[in-house]
Each structure stands twice: as structure tokens, then as C-alpha cells.
Amino acid sequence: MLITFPDGAQKEFAKGTTPLQVAASISGGLARAVVAAKVNGELVGVAEPIEADCKFELLKFDSDEGKSVYWHSTAHLLAQAVKELFPDVKVAIGPAIENGFYYDFEREDAFSEEDLEQITQKMKELSQKKFAYQRQVVSRSEALEYFQKQDEKYKVELLAAIGDDQTISMYSQGDFTDLCRGPHLPDTGGIKAIKLLKTSGAYWRGDEKNKMLKRIYGISFPSNKELNQYLANLEEAKKRDHRLLGKQLDLFSFSSRIGAGLVLWHPKGALIRNFIESFWKEQHLKNGYSLVNTPHIGKAELWETSGHLGFYDESMYSPLNIDEQNYYIKPMNCPFHIEIYNSSKKSYRQLPVRYAEMGNVYRYERAGTLHGLMRVRGFTQDDAHIICMKEQIDAEVKKTVEFSIFMLKSFGFEDFEIYLSTKPEEKFVGELEDWHKAESALENALVELGIDFKVDAGGGAFYGPKIDIKIKDALGRSWQCSTIQFDFNLPTRFNMEYVGKDNSLHRPYMIHRALLGSLERFFATLLEYHGGNLPMWLSPEQVRIIPISDQFLDYAKKVENFLVDAGYRVQISDEDQGVGYKIRQAENQKIPYMIICGEQEQKAGTASVRKHTQGDIGCFELEKLSEILS
RNA sequence: GCCAAAGUAGCUCAGUGGUAGAGCAACUGAUUCGUAAUCAGUAGGUCGUGGGUUCAACUCCCAUCUUUGGCUCCA
Numbered sequence: 001m002l003i004t005f006p007d008g009a010q011k012e013f014a015k016g017t018t019p020l021q022v023a024a025s026i027s028g029g030l031a032r033a034v035v036a037a038k039v040n041g042e043l044v045g046v047a048e049p050i051e052a053d054c055k056f057e058l059l060k061f062d063s064d065e066g067k068s069v070y071w072h073s074t075a076h077l078l079a080q081a082v083k084e085l086f087p088d089v090k091v092a093i094g095p096a097i098e099n100g101f102y103y104d105f106e107r108e109d110a111f112s113e114e115d116l117e118q119i120t121q122k123m124k125e126l127s128q129k130k131f132a133y134q135r136q137v138v139s140r141s142e143a144l145e146y147f148q149k150q151d152e153k154y155k156v157e158l159l160a161a162i163g164d165d166q167t168i169s170m171y172s173q174g175d176f177t178d179l180c181r182g183p184h185l186p187d188t189g190g191i192k193a194i195k196l197l198k199t200s201g202a203y204w205r206g207d208e209k210n211k212m213l214k215r216i217y218g219i220s221f222p223s224n225k226e227l228n229q230y231l232a233n234l235e236e237a238k239k240r241d242h243r244l245l246g247k248q249l250d251l252f253s254f255s256s257r258i259g260a261g262l263v264l265w266h267p268k269g270a271l272i273r274n275f276i277e278s279f280w281k282e283q284h285l286k287n288g289y290s291l292v293n294t295p296h297i298g299k300a301e302l303w304e305t306s307g308h309l310g311f312y313d314e315s316m317y318s319p320l321n322i323d324e325q326n327y328y329i330k331p332m333n334c335p336f337h338i339e340i341y342n343s344s345k346k347s348y349r350q351l352p353v354r355y356a357e358m359g360n361v362y363r364y365e366r367a368g369t370l371h372g373l374m375r376v377r378g379f380t381q382d383d384a385h386i387i388c389m390k391e392q393i394d395a396e397v398k399k400t401v402e403f404s405i406f407m408l409k410s411f412g413f414e415d416f417e418i419y420l421s422t423k424p425e426e427k428f429v430g431e432l433e434d435w436h437k438a439e440s441a442l443e444n445a446l447v448e449l450g451i452d453f454k455v456d457a458g459g460g461a462f463y464g465p466k467i468d469i470k471i472k473d474a475l476g477r478s479w480q481c482s483t484i485q486f487d488f489n490l491p492t493r494f495n496m497e498y499v500g501k502d503n504s505l506h507r508p509y510m511i512h513r514a515l516l517g518s519l520e521r522f523f524a525t526l527l528e529y530h531g532g533n534l535p536m537w538l539s540p541e542q543v544r545i546i547p548i549s550d551q552f553l554d555y556a557k558k559v560e561n562f563l564v565d566a567g568y569r570v571q572i573s574d575e576d577q578g579v580g581y582k583i584r585q586a587e588n589q590k591i592p593y594m595i596i597c598g599e600q601e602q603k604a605g606t607a608s609v610r611k612h613t614q615g616d617i618g619c620f621e622l623e624k625l626s627e628i629l630s
Numbered sequence: 631g632c633c634a635a636a637g638u639a640g641c642u643c644a645g646u647g648g649u650a651g652a653g654c655a656a657c658u659g660a661u662u663c664g665u666a667a668u669c670a671g672u673a674g675g676u677c678g679u680g681g682g683u684u685c686a687a688c689u690c691c692c693a694u695c696u697u698u699g700g701c702u703c704c705a
Binding site for chain 1: 631632633634635641661662663664665666667668678679695696697698699700701702703704705
């Protein structure tokens with residue numbers, strides 16, 4: 001049979017040759033590094049015989065698919081080790097994930113640190129025994145019989161869900177057999193460096209009505225060097241965590257006396273936030289938005305009309321009773337903006353209207369979901385609602401997407417993930433035609449602007465399709481920031497109208513959008529993205545002036561006045577300390593520039609400039625400083 | 631909300647069934663200094679909160695608040 005390699009080369013092999021043998025024949029000793037293969041685009045184990053002509057590719061650990069196979073095999077090894085140490089434990093599922101793998105088990109007690117240590121040792125022991133991962137294709141009844149006998153109820157349940165037309169395969173290594181599609185490494189000996197990272201609870205099949213299982217997360221590598229590198233990177237990433245930086249730089253805090261998820265912005269954090277807001281307002285005015293302001297509470301009737309009391313009440317704070325009326329704290333700004341729209345009769349000549357507001361909202365997020373500034377209970381959405389006619393949709397969507405990307409780039413972001421979420425299968429409101437129109441407007445905008453995006457089919461809200469932009473945090477977790485959503489629900493509920501050219505009433509289209517998402521979350525991603533080293537224009541303190549001793553304090557003040565006049569945010573380090581100490585303080589505070597003033601500078605009328613993280617960049621005349629400090 | 635872990639001085643952390651310790655920060659004094667920590671001294675804590683067990687609780691138990699990692703949710 002003829003095998004075609006990715007570079008186009010072809011070679012004849014005997015029928016039944018395995019990818020491992022192919023690898024050995026073409027790359028000699030390198031064959032050991034091969035963890036999987038692709039036959040006609042399909043991922044296969046390197047020990048599986050190839051039966052016919054095919055396109056063929058070898059995969060090493062450094063490829064995404066290679067990692068996935070490697071980690072999946074490690075997950076099986078984990079299950080094997082757990083079953084040997086704790087025979088009563090029931091196994092559920094154990095896939096590879098973006099970074100490593102996990103396996104879910106049913107066990108009464110949680111896995112302790114000591115358990116993990118013991119399991120790791122057992123895994124290493126089993127790895128050294130080099131058990132082959134043996135694949136066997138079985139019938140459903142054979143598989144059922146096996147797992148029933150083993151009393152593995154989760155596997156039995158999984159089998160029930162597999163279609164009759166699908167092949168059922170099981171993989172065995174040593175005494176352990178798992179229901180699995182594969183593929184796997186040839187044997188457990190390939191797994192060299194293992195680290196079990198953490199444990200957690202996880203609902204069976206991700207449904208909170210089901211039993212909560214015990215999950216173990218881990219990662220593995222072909223060498224200890226790679227594992228240590230990964231763990232070191234993880235430690236490094238933790239230093240960029242916005243919660244840590246927020247404390248170090250004194251930007252914000254929480255108080256248990258005030259309540260969970262309610263942010264206290266300290267002077268420096270609030271200043272940065274103000275710079276963001278000012279920029280935001282300026283840009284919105286430039287882009288044809290009208291700035292509005294709306295209250296924090298609204299009567300129950302409002303939320304009944306909007307429908308939030310029906311489908312969102314679990315996320316709303318309990319009402320305040322005022323004059324026999326229930327008032328709710330707003331979880332969203334939309335109804336308020338709609339009331340502004342509805343406050344007067346609108347003509348098609350006035351459309352589109354774009355109402356924007358930094359709207360403070362409060363949502364009761366479940367206690368376990370709160371996370372620093374990323375998920376809080378009281379936050380500020382950079383919200384806007386675009387209300388327009390059908391024929392304006394395409395232009396409005398395109399403008400909004402462009403604006404969104406512009407905003408993110410203005411803050412230095414280059415890497416983000418963009419998702420287009422389309423109509424849910426069931427449970428949606430509005431006309432199909434409108435959905436299609438809106439979806440194509442969203443998609444066209446992305447395509448025309450040449451933006452890469454992923455489609456989340458059926459992932460839209462019940463009221464409309466949307467584009468989301470997600471940004472990753474220091475530890476690689478994605479957080480949704482920008483969102484552009486159509487809404488086919490509220491315009492009807494609030495009976496929004498405009499008078500058309502034909503002098504009759506029409507229902508406008510509404511787009512709900514937030515470009516930064518929430519200021520809190522945006523601020524957090526901003527901090528993490530820059531590792532706390534904010535761009536100059538956002539730094540609360542841009543220059544720290546460091547006199548060598550008190551004798552040069554007067555000169556330092558002269559430099560300060562000069563810089564303040566030039567528009568910089570400056571402070572003098574006047575404590576009774578050495579230069580090294582003062583520089584250290586400024587470096588730790590991540591102040592972009594330091595200016596050292598001593599005898600030389602005073603005599604020459606210059607300033608010695610030191611740049612954060614870079615060090616001394618030279619001595620300059622005061623007039624030249626504005627060219628240097630940027 | 632669920633499964634876990636944690637909460638000791640402003641911060642980072644040690645500690646133990648007999649009533650609390652370090653470093654940094656703060657304060658005072660000395661020092662007047664050239665590119666990431668000058669020296670000495672002083673002060674600072676109802677050990678998250680509320681109950682319970684005990685002769686005795688920071689330590690053990692229960693509840694609660696908050697935080698952390700996940701799960702779920704995220705209109």
C-alpha cells in the first residue's frame with residue numbers, strides 16, 4: 001500500500017504496517033518521540049495497523065493533537081493508579097484538556113494532598129512497567145457485560161448513550177480497562193513526568209442535578225525539564241494576577257464588612273479608571289453616540305415589562321419597598337435606555353439613536369463564582385443601545401465591531417478570541433427572518449473586516465445572536481469583555497416604534513453592546529495583560545523624582561514644576577533614604593520613569609532618567625524630557 | 631448553590647490544648663547617601679465572627695462571613 005507524507009513524498013509499505021514502524025523506517029531514533037499519527041486526517045494510535053493507501057502524518061508531543069493523545073493516555077494512567085490504590089472508587093470520564101487532563105471519580109472522601117502524592121507515585125510505578133495500551137473493538141453487549149461486572153455504573157450509562165451505529169472500543173493497560181475512543185500512546189512507559197495539580201468537585205455530565213464527583217486535574221510531559229518549565233511559567237503567571245497587583249500597587253480592595261463582590265476603588269485605581277472612562281467618553285462622542293444617565297433602581301412594573309422578573313429574578317437583589325412599591329436595583333441598563341427612547345415619538349429621520357452610559361449594575365452572582373474583579377456583584381457596564389431601522393443594521397454592526405476592536409487596541413490588546421453565537425435550537429423569541437438578517441449582518445461585518453472568528457452554533461441568547469470578544473487572563477482563563485447583541489425581545493415588550501417614511505408605525509431593531517464589557521473586568525484584564533506595567537497614559541504616577549539627598553530637594557522641586565507644567569503626573573521621593581531604596585520603591589510601584597537629581601544634574605541643569613525595568617537611559621536637558629518620557 | 635482548601639500584625643508567612651512569633655511596612659533617632667533594600671530602637675494582634683466542648687481554645691466541634699481552586703451559572 002502507498003503512504004503519502006505531508007511534503008508530498010510517497011512510499012510503499014506492507015499492508016498492516018503501524019505508524020510506529022513507518023516512523024522507525026523514515027526517522028530512525030526519532031520514532032520514540034512520535035505519540036500519534038493522522039491517517040487520512042483521522043487521529044490514530046501509533047500501534048494501530050494501517051490497512052490501505054492513505055495520506056499520512058506523524059505527530060509529536062509538540063503538536064496540539066499529540067499533546068491531547070499524550071494527556072488522554074495519562075488520564076487513563078491516573079484512573080489505573082486510583083483503581084489500584086482505592087478499588088472502591090468508580091471511574092467516570094477523563095479527557096485531555098487545553099493544558100493537561102482530568103479524571104472524574106465517584107468517591108465519598110475528597111482526594112487529599114497525601115492521596116495525590118500517593119497516586120503520583122503509583123502512576124510513576126505503573127509507567128515504568130510499560131503496560132501496552134491495547135485497543136479492542138467490542139459489541140455493545142460485550143462492553144455492557146464487562147462494565148456491569150466491574151460495577152462501573154458511569155461507564156454503563158455512557159454506553160447507553162452511544163449510538164448503535166458507532167464502533168465501541170475499549171483500551172486496556174495492565175489490569176485496567178476503560179471505555180474509550182482513543183487513540184493512545186503505545187504504552188505507559190512513554191509518560192515520563194507527571195504532576196497532579198489540583199482537585200475539585202464536578203457534576204456528573206456537567207449537570208448540577210446529578211451527583212457531584214471528585215475530579216483530579218493533572219499534566220504530564222515527556223521530560224522533567226518540560227514539566228519544570230511549565231510549573232515555573234505557572235508561577236510566573238501568578239505574579240501577573242490582578243488580585244496580587246491590585247494589592248501591591250494599592251489599586252482596589254474588597255471588605256467583608258461591605259459584602260462579597262463589591263469593589264472599593266483606591267485613589268490610584270480610581271485614577272486609572274477615570275482615565276479609561278474619559279477616553280471612552282471622548283471616543284463615544286466622536287463616534288456618534290449620545291451619552292445618557294439613568295437611575296440605579298426602578299419599579300417592579302418596569303422589570304415585569306422587561307421580563308427580567310420572570311427569567312432573571314434569581315440574579316436580582318431583593319426589592320426595596322418604598323411607598324408600598326417594590327423597587328429593584330438594576331441588573332441591566334436596557335429598560336432605562338428604552339424609556340428614554342420611548343419618552344417621545346421617534347421619526348425614521350432620527351434613527352439610528354445610540355445611547356451610551358457607564359451604567360452601574362448589581363447582580364446577585366452565586367457566591368462560588370466570584371473572582372477578584374473578573375466577576376463581581378456590583379459593576380459598571382460600558383453599555384450602549386443602538387436603535388435603528390432594518391436597512392441600517394449592516395452599517396451599524398460593522399461600525400460597532402470596528403469601534404470595539406479600536407477600543408481594545410487602544411489599550412494595547414492584540415490577542416483576543418472572537419465568537420459569533422447563533423440562534424439556539426429551541427427557546428428563542430422573534431421572527432426567523434430577523435434572526436437570519438441579524439446573523440448575516442454580524443458575520444458579514446467580521447468577514448469584511450478580515451477578522452478571524454469562531455462560530456458558536458446555537459450559542460446565542462434567546463433574544464438574539466451576538467458577537468463576543470474574550471480576553472485571556474494571566475492563567476489562560478478566558479473572560480468575555482466586548483459583546484454585541486441583537487435584541488428581538490425588548491423592542492416588542494416595550495412596544496418601541498418609529499414613524500416611517502410611509503407615515504406608519506414600525507418596530508425598530510435594537511443592538512445592545514458593551515465594548516469593554518465591564519470596567520471592573522476590563523481593568524483586571526488590562527492589569528494582567530501588561531503585568532501591572534501600564535502604558536504611560538494610564539499610569540497614575542508617571543515620573544518619580546529621586547533626589548540623591550535633601551541638599552538637592554530644591555532642584556528636584558524645580559524639575560517637578562517643570563514636568564507638572566508639561567502635563568506629567570509626578571511625585572518627589574523625599575524620604576530620608578538612600579538612592580537605591582528610593583529606586584527600589586519606584587520600581588516596585590511600576591512607575592514608568594524615575595529621574596535622579598544630584599550634584600551633577602543640578603550644576604548642568606539636567607535630569608538623569610531611569611526607565612522602569614530597563615534601568616538608566618541617560619542624562620537629558622529639561623527641555624528634552626518631553627521627547628524622552630513617553 | 632455544590633465539592634474542596636484557607637483566614638494569625640498593614641503585607642508575606644511561622645506556630646501550638648496551657649493563654650502569640652519573624653521579615654517587610656509604620657513610628658522615633660542616627661545617617662545626607664549616585665541607579666533595586668543604611669543602621670539602631672519603638673510600637674503594633676479579643677489568632678475572621680458567633681456559639682459549644684474543656685479546669686484551660688488561636689489550636690478540637692458546630693454555625694456563619696470572607697477568600698482561593700474547580701463545577702454549575704453567566705441575559
